[in-house]
Amino acid sequence: MIKKRSKISAEFNTASMSDINFLLLIFFLVSTMFAVEKGLPMALPGQQSKSVKLKKENVLTLQAFANGSIVARGTGPLALHEVQRFIQNKLIQNPKLVIVIETHPDADYGLMIDLLDELRLADAEYISLRTMKTGS
Numbered sequence: 001m002i003k004k005r006s007k008i009s010a011e012f013n014t015a016s017m018s019d020i021n022f023l024l025l026i027f028f029l030v031s032t033m034f035a036v037e038k039g040l041p042m043a044l045p046g047q048q049s050k051s052v053k054l055k056k057e058n059v060l061t062l063q064a065f066a067n068g069s070i071v072a073r074g075t076g077p078l079a080l081h082e083v084q085r086f087i088q089n090k091l092i093q094n095p096k097l098v099i100v101i102e103t104h105p106d107a108d109y110g111l112m113i114d115l116l117d118e119l120r121l122a123d124a125e126y127i128s129l130r131t132m133k134t135g136s
Helices: 016-029 080-093 110-123
Strands: 060-065 068-073 076-077 098-103 127-131
Touching: 016 060, 016 076, 060 127, 076 080, 080 110, 098 110, 110 127
Parallel strands: 060 098, 098 127
Antiparallel strands: 060 068, 068 076
16 A cells, blocks of 8 residues: 655745735834824914014013022012912913013023923913023
């Protein structure tokens, strides 16, 4: 009697491997959530914006110094946790108030961001950013 030898192949078909890889790639692209940077929502002036003259009583300047201190010009020094309440009171007195954050060039960038956060919490709508002259 003759035995039939079954051929067991040591190879496997790789023709559909590229299809499987492509489908896996599409699956992971569709199902992956990408991190989106939110940032600070601000309306920046465009090319056609013009300078506006403001009355002195409608402008409040907050100065951020290199040593971390905050001074409301014309009022005096403030702690960071006092800024929100201070601005809310000023906005009740004058709703058209424009707050200018004047930052020293050597000041920590985080201090300016913290001031912006406090102004947002106080519902300040008109904010201007400026760098302090080093002689100030």
